[in-house]
Amino acid sequence: MTMVITGNSALQTEVEDICDVNIDACIQCGTCTGGCSGIELMEYGPRQIIQLIKLNQRKLLLNSKAIWMCVSCHICEDRCPAKIKITGLMDTLREMACAEPTTKTNEQIKFHKLYVKQVKAFGRTHESILTMALTFKGTPLPPLKLMKDLITRMRVDMKPPHRPDKSYRLSIRRVEKKGGKGHGN
The missing domain is CATH 1.10.1060.10 (Alpha-helical ferredoxin)
Structure with a gap:
C-alpha cells in the first residue's frame, strides 16, 4: 500500500x-x-x-x-x-x-571525508595515500599478503600524486564560494 x-x-x-x-x-x-x-x-x-x-x-x-x-x-x-x-x-x-553535527560518525563518513579531501587536493584519489590516511583514522591496514600482491601486480599506484593545474584549483574555490563546502576538514 x-x-x-x-x-x-x-x-x-x-x-x-x-x-x-x-x-x-x-x-x-x-x-x-x-x-x-x-x-x-x-x-x-x-x-x-x-x-x-x-x-x-x-x-x-x-x-x-x-x-x-x-x-x-x-x-x-x-x-x-x-x-x-x-x-x-x-x-x-x-x-x-x-x-550534520548529530550524525553518528561511522566508517563510511570517515572514508567519505578523506576521499573528498583527496579529490579536492589531487583531482582524483590516490590509493596508497588513502589507505594510509584511513589507517591513521583507526581503520586497520589490509593484510600484508594482499598489500604485497597489489603492489607487485601494480594494482596500487605507488608514485606520488600529481598536483592539479591552476584551473582545477580555481574551479574548486569557485564551488566552495557558491556553497559547496565539501569535507576537506
Missing part, C-alpha cells in the same frame, strides 16, 4: 533546493527499488527513502546505512519514469550526513 503525503516537509524542501530534484514527481512505482544493485544491503530502498524525506525523517535517514550503500550505478535513475535523479539525491543525503 502506498501512502499519499501532501505538502512539503522541511527536509524535502532542503533536499530539493540542494540537488535540484522534484521529489513530488515520484509516483511510488517501485521501479527504482526493483533495479537497485545494492538493495540487499539497504534497510530502505530508493522509493522508501523518498517517502522518508517527505515524512521529514531527517535523523533516521542521515543515520541509515542505506545512503552509504548506494553505488551510484544509475540503474534506478535510468529506469525511473519520472526521471528523478536518485543518485544525486543519495549524494545530497551523504553530504548532509557528513555536515
